[in-house]
Amino acid sequence: MKDITYRKISLALIAVISLALNVRAQTTIDTTKLRQHPRLLMLKKDEAQIKALLKQDTLWLNVHKSIITECEDMLTAKVQERIVTGRRLLSVSREALRRIFFLSYAWRITNEDKYLKRAEEEMLAVSSFTDWNPSHFLDVAEMSLAVAIGYDWLYNGLSPKSRTIISEAIITKGLEPSLNSKYNSWLQATNNWNQVCNTGLSYGAIAIYERNSSLAENILNRAITTIQKPMKEYAPDGGYKEGYSYWGYGTSFNVFFISAMEKLFGTDFGLKSQPGFMNTGTFYEFLTGPSGIPFNYSDAGGIEGLQPAMFWFANQLNDPSLLFVEKTYLQTKKFNAKSNRILPAAIIWAGTINISAAKPPVNKMWQGKGANQVAIMRTDWRRQKGIFVGFKGGSPSESHGHMDVGSFVADFEGNRWSADLGMEQYNSLESAGLSIWEMGQNSQRWDVFRYANFSHSTLTVNGHKQDVKGEAKITKSSDKPKFMYAVMDITPAYKEDLQKAERGVAIVNNEYMLISDEVETGSKECVIRWAMLTPAGVASIKDNELILKQNGKQMHLRVEGIEGVKLQSWSTAPPHSYDAANPGTVLVGFETKVKANSKKAFNVYLIPAGIKISKTTPALLSKW
Numbered sequence: 001m002k003d004i005t006y007r008k009i010s011l012a013l014i015a016v017i018s019l020a021l022n023v024r025a026q027t028t029i030d031t032t033k034l035r036q037h038p039r040l041l042m043l044k045k046d047e048a049q050i051k052a053l054l055k056q057d058t059l060w061l062n063v064h065k066s067i068i069t070e071c072e073d074m075l076t077a078k079v080q081e082r083i084v085t086g087r088r089l090l091s092v093s094r095e096a097l098r099r100i101f102f103l104s105y106a107w108r109i110t111n112e113d114k115y116l117k118r119a120e121e122e123m124l125a126v127s128s129f130t131d132w133n134p135s136h137f138l139d140v141a142e143m144s145l146a147v148a149i150g151y152d153w154l155y156n157g158l159s160p161k162s163r164t165i166i167s168e169a170i171i172t173k174g175l176e177p178s179l180n181s182k183y184n185s186w187l188q189a190t191n192n193w194n195q196v197c198n199t200g201l202s203y204g205a206i207a208i209y210e211r212n213s214s215l216a217e218n219i220l221n222r223a224i225t226t227i228q229k230p231m232k233e234y235a236p237d238g239g240y241k242e243g244y245s246y247w248g249y250g251t252s253f254n255v256f257f258i259s260a261m262e263k264l265f266g267t268d269f270g271l272k273s274q275p276g277f278m279n280t281g282t283f284y285e286f287l288t289g290p291s292g293i294p295f296n297y298s299d300a301g302g303i304e305g306l307q308p309a310m311f312w313f314a315n316q317l318n319d320p321s322l323l324f325v326e327k328t329y330l331q332t333k334k335f336n337a338k339s340n341r342i343l344p345a346a347i348i349w350a351g352t353i354n355i356s357a358a359k360p361p362v363n364k365m366w367q368g369k370g371a372n373q374v375a376i377m378r379t380d381w382r383r384q385k386g387i388f389v390g391f392k393g394g395s396p397s398e399s400h401g402h403m404d405v406g407s408f409v410a411d412f413e414g415n416r417w418s419a420d421l422g423m424e425q426y427n428s429l430e431s432a433g434l435s436i437w438e439m440g441q442n443s444q445r446w447d448v449f450r451y452a453n454f455s456h457s458t459l460t461v462n463g464h465k466q467d468v469k470g471e472a473k474i475t476k477s478s479d480k481p482k483f484m485y486a487v488m489d490i491t492p493a494y495k496e497d498l499q500k501a502e503r504g505v506a507i508v509n510n511e512y513m514l515i516s517d518e519v520e521t522g523s524k525e526c527v528i529r530w531a532m533l534t535p536a537g538v539a540s541i542k543d544n545e546l547i548l549k550q551n552g553k554q555m556h557l558r559v560e561g562i563e564g565v566k567l568q569s570w571s572t573a574p575p576h577s578y579d580a581a582n583p584g585t586v587l588v589g590f591e592t593k594v595k596a597n598s599k600k601a602f603n604v605y606l607i608p609a610g611i612k613i614s615k616t617t618p619a620l621l622s623k624w
Contacts, residue, residue, distance in 0.1 A: 034206065034209045034210075034264065035210075037152050037153070037155035037156060038108075038152050038153045038155065039152055039206060039207075039263075039264060040148065040149055040152045040153070040203055040206055040207060040260055040263075041149070041256070041259060041260055041263065041345070041348060042105075042108070042153070042348050043263060046348070047108055047109065050109060050347055050348065051109065053347070053350055054109075054347075057355075059330045059331065059355060059356070060330075060347055060350055062330070062333055062335075063306070063330070063335055063343065063346060063347055064109070064347060066333070066335045066337040066343075067102050067105060067106065067337060067343060067344060068106055068110070069337070070098075070102055070337045070338065071102050071103050071106045071115055071118075074099050074102065074103060074118060075114060075118050077099075079121055079122055079125040080092055080095060080096050080099070080122060080125050080126055081125075082126075082129040082130065084133060085427055086426075086427040086430050086431060087135065087136055087430065088133070088136050088138075088139060088427065089132065089133035089136065089139040089143075090136065090138055090139045090142065092126075092139075092143075093132065093133075093138075093139045093140075093141075093142035093143040093146065094142055094341055095341070096122060096126050096142070096143055096146045096147075097142050097143070097145055097146035097149075097341045097342070098339075098340075098341035099118075099119070099122050099146075100119050100122050100123060100146045100147065100149060100150040101146065101149055101150075101341060101342065101343075101344055102343070102344060103115045103116075103118050103119035103122070103150075104116075104119050104149055104150050104153040104154055105153075105344040105347075107119065107153070107154065107157070108153055113157070116154050116157045116158075119150050119154055120150075120154065120157075120158060120159075120162055122150070123147050123150045123151065123162070123166050124162060124165060124166065126143060126146070126147060126169070127147065127165050127166050127168075127169035127173075128165075128169075129173070131173055131177070132144070132173045132174065132177075134177040134180070134182075134183040135183065137177075137178070137183050137184070137186055137193070137197055138193060138196055138197065140173070140174055140177060140178070140183075140197075140200070140201075141196045141197040141199070141200030141201060142196070142200055143173070143174065143200075144170060144173075144174035144175075144200040144201055144203065144204040145199065145200040145203050145204070145253075145256070147166060147169060147170055147174070147204070147207075148170060148174075148200075148203035148204040148206070148207035148208075149203065149207075150166070151163070151166045151167060151170065151207045151208070152203075152206070152207040167207070167208045167211050170204040170207060170208050171204075171208055171211065171212060171215065174200070174201060174204045175201060175204055175205060175208075175212075175215055175216075175219055176215075178197070178201050178219070179218075184197075187222070187226045188226075188229065189229065189230065190229050190230050190232070190233050190399075191230055191233075191241075191242055191246070191250065191399040191400075192230070192242060192246050192249050192250030192253070192399075194226065194227060194229055194230045194250075195227060195230050195231075195249075195250040195251070195253045195254045195257070196249065196250065196253045198222075198223040198226060198227045198257065199223075199227075199253040199254065199256050199257040200253070201219050201223065202219060202220055202223045202257055202260065203256070203260065204219070205217075205219035205220050206220070206260065206264065223257065224261075224269050224271075227254065227257060227271070228271070228274065230250065230254070231254065231271060231274040231277055232274060232275075233370065233371060234274065234275070234276035234277045234279070234280050234370070235274070235275035235276040235370055236275055236276055236369055236370060237276055237279055237283070237367075237368055237369060237370065238276045238277070238278075238279030238280035238281070238282055238283045238368070239276070239280070239283050239368030239369075239370045239371070239372070239373070239374065240280060240283060240284070241370070241371040241372040241394070241398050241399060242298060242299070242372075242398070242399050242400050243287075243295075243296070243297050243298040243299070243300045243372075243400070244284075244287050244294040244295065244296055244297075244300040244301075244304070245296070245299065245300040245301045245304065245423070246298075246299065246300070246399075246400060247280070247283075247284050247287075248284075248304050248307055248309075251280060251284070251309055252307070252308065252309040252342060252345075254277075255308075255309045255312045255313075255349075256342075256345070257271075258271050258272065259312065259349070272316070276370065278313070278316065278317065280313070281309075281310055281313035281314065281317070281319075281322045282322065282361070282366060283366060283368065284307070284310065285310070285322055285324065285325050285361065286366040286376045286378075287376065287390070288303075288325050289378070289388035289390070289409070289411040289416065290378070290380060290381075290382065290383050290384055290385050290386055290388050290411050290413075290414055291384075291388070291411040291414050291415060291416045292328075292383060292414075293409075293411070293416050293419075295374070295376060295390030295409050295420075296409075296420050296422040296423075297374070297390070297392045297402065297404055297407065297409075297420055298372070298398070298400045298401050298402050298404070298423075299400035299401075299402070299422070299423040300420075300422050300423055301422055301423055302422070303334070304336070304340075305329050305334045305335060305336035305340060306326060306329040306330065306334060306335050306336065306340065306343065306346055307326060307329075307346075308340075308342055308343065308345035308346035308348075308349055309345075309349075310322055310323060310325075310326050311323065311326065311346055311349040311350055311351060311353075312349040314351070314353055315349065315350075315351030315352070315353060318353075320353050320354070320355075320357065320358040320359065321358060321359055321360060321361045321362070322358075322361075323353065323355055323358040324358050324359065324360045324361065324381060326355070326358075327355050327356070327358045328383060330355060360381035360382070361381065363479070364377065364378050364379065364380075364381075364479065364481075364484070365377045365378075365477070365479035365484055367474055367477055367486060369473075369474065371394065371395075371398060372393070372394030372395065372398045372401070373393040373394050373472065373473055373474050373488070374390065374391060374392050374393065374394065375390075375391045375393075375474060375477060375486035375488075375505070376388075376389070376390050376391070377389045377391075377479075377484045377485075377486070377505075377507050379481070379484075379507060379510045383414065384413060384414030385413065385414070386411075386413070386510070387410070387411065387412055387507050387510065387511075387512075387513060388409075388410065388411035389408060389409070389410050389411075389505055389507060389513060390408060390409045390410075391407075391408045391486050391488070391505045392404050392405065392406065392407045392408065393405060393406070393471075393472035393473055393474060393488045393490070394471060394472060395468075395469065395470060395471040395472070395492075396439075396446075396466060396467075396468045396470070396493075397439050397468050397469055397471075400423075401439070402450070402451050402452075402456065403446060403451060403452045403453040403456070403465055403466040403468070403493075404420070404453065404456045404458065405453070405458065405466055405470060405472045405490050405492075405493040406458040406459055406472065406488065406490040406493065406501075406503045407420065407453075407456040407457045407458040408457050408458075408505055408515065409457070410513055410606060412513075412553075412555065412606070412608050413553065413608070415536075415550050415551055415553060416535060417534055417535075417536055417548060417550070417555050417606060418457045418532050418533065418534060418606070419457075419533050419534060419535050419585065420456065420457070420533065421449075421450045421455055421533065421572075421582055421585070422450070423450070424448060424450045424451070424579075424580050425580070428578065428580070429448060429578055432577070432578035434447070434448070434578060436448065436451075439468060440468065441465075441467070441468045441469075443468075446465050446468070447576065448576075448578070448579060449572075449574055449575055449576065449579045449582075450579070450580065450582075452465050452466075453465060453466045453493075454531075455533060455572065455582075455587070456531075456533060457531060457532040457533050458503075458531070459490075459494070459501070459503075459517065459519075459528055459529065459530060459531075460528070460529040460531065461494050461496075461497040461498060461526055461527070461528055461529075462497050462526055462527055463527070463529075464496060464497060466493040466494065467492060467493050467494065467495055467496060469492075470490075470491075470492030470493035470494070470495065471492050472488045472489060472490040472491075472492060472493060473488065473489060474486055474487070474488055475487050475488065475489050475502075476621075476624065478624075481510055482508075482509055482510075483506055483507075483508055483509075483624075484506060484507045485504055485505065485506035485507070485514075485624055486504070486505055486506075487502060487503070487504040487621050487624060488502070488503055488504075489501075489502055490502065490503050497521075497522075497524075497526050498519055498520060498521060498522070498526065499520040499521060499522045500518070500519065500520035501517070501518070501519050501520075502517070502518045502519075502621050503515065503516070503517050503518075504516040504517075504621045504624055506624070511607075511608070511611050512605060512606060512607040512608065512611055512613065513605070513606040513607075514603060514604070514605055514606075515603070515604045515605075515606075516601070516602075516603050516604075516619055516621060516624075517530070517601070517602055517603075517604075518599070518600070518601045518619075518620070518621055519594060519599070519600050519601075520598070520599045520600075521594050521595065521596055521597060521598055521599075521600075522596065522597065523596055523597065524596050525593060525594065525595055525596050526593070526594045527591055527592075527593055527594075528591065528592050528593075528594060528600075529589060529590075529591045530559075530589040530590055530591075530592070530602075530604065531570070531587045531588070531589035532557070532587065532588050532589055532604075533572070533585060533586075533587055534548060534585065534586060534587075534588060535550065535584050535585050536548035536549060536550035536555065536586075537549050537550065537586075538569050538586060538588060539554065541567050541568065541569070542567075543565070543566060543567070544558060544559040544560070544562075544565045544566075544567060545557065545558045545559070545567065546567045546588060548588070553608070553609065554608070554609035555606060555607070555608055555609070556605070556606070556607040556608075556609065557588065557604065557605070557606055557607075558604070558605045558607065559590060559602065559603070559604050559605075560602065560603045560604075560605070560619075561600075561601055561602030561603050561619055562590070562592050562600075562602045565590050565592060566590060567588065567589065567590050568588070568589070568590060568591075569586050569587060569588045570586070570587040570588075570589075571586065571587075572585045572586060572587060601619040601620060602619065603619050
């Protein structure tokens with residue numbers, strides 16, 4: 001073990017890091033700060049602040065109690081085993097992170113040795129694995145984070161033998177495999193893989209610094225430089241191209257990384273100045289509708305519950321309004337302690353903001369002009385109130401993308417009327433032999449029902465799939481309450497069949513919703529299917545109007561601009577044995593023929609029962 005009592009990173013090394021980051025070099029970064037454990041995320045002095053918070057605020061005390069309850073269950077659970085599912089050890093790594101993080105937190109706050117002993121057992125168990133599955137490196141990253149936190153936080157309570165076994169596992173099963181080009185292609189990635197892997201390994205490097213300082217410095221310097229690749233994707237306004245669930249993954253780990261750097265070195269190495277990054281909390285907050293359901297485009301799941309990273313952003317920006325949605329989760333005890341493996345971080349990042357006093361954001365519209373563009377509009381921030389619309393552009397070729405260009409979700413008074421089926425479990429598809437990570441036009445990925453445009457609230461032309469390389473962008477928008485809207489040029493998704501396609505989505509007079517489409521055909525006639533996926537039941541269909549019903553409420557869907565149109569419904573039953581079931585959903589809409597070399601414009605209205613439309617909004621998007 002090297003004596004690092006007076007060791008300091010050299011000026012030359014700092015200059016190299018600073019040059020790469022284009023930030024001003026610091027004179028010294030004193031690594032003697034690394035000498036004492038605990039040194040990751042929650043320092044020794046932070047424990048008193050957390051204990052004080054738990055005494056002062058019952059909302060946070062409830063979170064703490066939920067963690068302790070889970071820890072009690074863990075005491076009698078079977079320790080983790082190396083069980084690979086398909087090509088992944090990831091479920092084991094994630095449960096290891098939940099257990100070790102929770103138990104280590106419990107020991108530090110309660111000083112009860114039963115939590116330390118159980119965490120030690122868990123760490124020794126995973127340290128004995130043959131490897132942490134480097135062929136799927138997310139598994140290694142999450143396991144490294146788990147064991148690093150446990151090793152660092154419990155260091156003074158671990159036996160010397162356990163310290164040796166655990167630190168050796170971090171080095172040989174975590175850090176060293178990341179130096180092998182066979183396993184580290186994620187260093188060039190611009191998605192969550194880069195953020196997760198760099199963070200997990202950096203925590204491992206910091207935890208075992210004394211045992212191998214040169215390896216640790218290599219890992220940290222590499223991470224500070226390469227984690228900028230996915231961070232650049234937040235530009236210009238904070239959007240996250242992979243959507244709701246992967247924001248909770250990649251961004252959370254990115255925050256873990258920055259938080260550790262600031263705790264240890266007193267600097268973020270310029271990372272927070274990356275354009276758009278510090279605005280991304282606003283994007284995430286906007287994604288949740290008044291129904292409580294997220295705008296779950298691409299490979300997104302359901303409600304995530306309390307999101308620890310949001311408290312970090314709110315405190316960094318001193319903006320309590322970023323926590324308006326999180327306040328609801330705290331008040332309703334939606335902590336998801338059985339699945340939220342990073343839940344203790346919420347308490348660590350709670351800061352001094354009075355969560356009960358968090359007011360709703362002022363703005364009611366958000367739009368992203370970066371990769372995978374979306375527009376989000378609402379009339380009210382309160383749960384079960386107002387109208388909420390999420391409108392999707394972008395491209396199917398983006399990471400975890402679907403053929404959902406032009407699709408939309410919609411909430412009215414707490415019910416979701418236009419929906420998205422979201423993600424499908426990867427292992428089930430991979431086990432069926434599908435190659436779902438090839439993103440070409442003829443990839444088997446697009447044979448999956450939930451991935452193609454046939455299941456989304458958008459257009460299908462001549463029964464064809466959307467162009468995988470097509471990218472739709474916002475061309476105009478307005479946040480005025482009387483007519484809040486966004487218009488997208490979705491032509492690139494349909495260039496095989498159409499000369500032009502534009503879609504506008506609007507909330508009118510804070511009362512109803514309008515979807516306006518304009519298409520232009522080329523040398524052949526086109527059959528256009530307009531569809532909306534809905535969890536509502538169909539009460540009646542009559543020519544150009546149908547009535548949907550849900551939870552005692554009704555919604556009228558009306559079509560104007562197409563003579564003789566006949567509304568209908570289509571089943572969402574899975575067409576293949578490998579497709580997931582879609583219970584409680586149906587597609588509604590219509591088909592229309594558009595002659596060759598012609599233009600067509602039509603409107604679809606979503607009107608709650610009891611609302612009367614005084615006049616029709618002009619169909620031509622040029623007049624919006």
